[in-house]
Amino acid sequence: MAETPTDAEQTWAVVVFAEDGPGDGRSGGWQVGQLAPGLSDDLGHVEQAVQGQLPGSFALVDVADDFFIVVRNSGGAMRFLLSDVTASSEWELAAQVMERLDLDIPQEEDLDEVLPAGDLDVFDDLGLDAMELGAILSDVDAYADEMLSTLARRLGFADAFEQAVDALV
Numbered sequence: 001m002a003e004t005p006t007d008a009e010q011t012w013a014v015v016v017f018a019e020d021g022p023g024d025g026r027s028g029g030w031q032v033g034q035l036a037p038g039l040s041d042d043l044g045h046v047e048q049a050v051q052g053q054l055p056g057s058f059a060l061v062d063v064a065d066d067f068f069i070v071v072r073n074s075g076g077a078m079r080f081l082l083s084d085v086t087a088s089s090e091w092e093l094a095a096q097v098m099e100r101l102d103l104d105i106p107q108e109e110d111l112d113e114v115l116p117a118g119d120l121d122v123f124d125d126l127g128l129d130a131m132e133l134g135a136i137l138s139d140v141d142a143y144a145d146e147m148l149s150t151l152a153r154r155l156g157f158a159d160a161f162e163q164a165v166d167a168l169v
Contacts, residue, residue: 010064011093012168013040015049016157017057030157032164035059043096046071047078058122060151060161061093065143069097072122081118083137083144088117114140126155 013035039045040061046069050059055075062068067087072079080097087094088105098105101118116137120130128151136142136150145165152161 011040013061014164015059017053032160062144065145068144079119079122084114085117
C-alpha cells in the first residue's frame with residue numbers, strides 16, 4: 001500500500017482560501033497557493049497546512065491523476081473527501097483518509113466500484129451541493145486533475161487554480 005518515490009513525485013496540492021477570510025470567496029476573490037512538495041504525502045501535513053488558514057479554507061490534493069482528496073477547515077472541525085475509495089487499497093494517503101473517516105479499506109472483491117467517501121456536502125455553503133459534487137465524481141472517464149478543474153470552475157477560482165497547478169507540474 002505504500003507509495004513509491006515515483007508516485008510521490010506525481011502528487012501535488014494547493015491550498016485555497018477566500019482573500020477576505022471566511023465566506024463564499026466571491027466578494028474579495030479566491031487565492032490559491034501551492035503546498036510545498038512532500039507535504040502532500042501525509043494527511044497530517046495537509047491538515048496542518050489547512051488549519052493554518054482561516055475557516056473555510058481547503059486543500060485539494062491530486063495523486064498521480066488517479067484520485068484526489070479535499071481537506072477543509074470548517075472552523076471547529078476538519079472535513080474530508082476522498083474521490084475514490086478503491087485508491088485506499090494501493091495508496092497510503094487514501095488509506096489515511098479512510099482511517100480518519102473511520103471507514104474500512106475495501107476488500108479485493110469490492111474494488112470494482114469507484115465511489116467517493118467522506119463529506120459530499122463539503123462545498124454546500126459555496127453553492128455546490130452533494131448531488132452536483134457527486135455528478136463530478138461519477139465521471140469515470142475523467143482524471144482527478146480534470147475533476148479538480150471542473151470543481152475549481154464551478155466554485156469560481158479556475159484561473160487562480162490553473163496558474164497554481166501549471167507552476168507545480
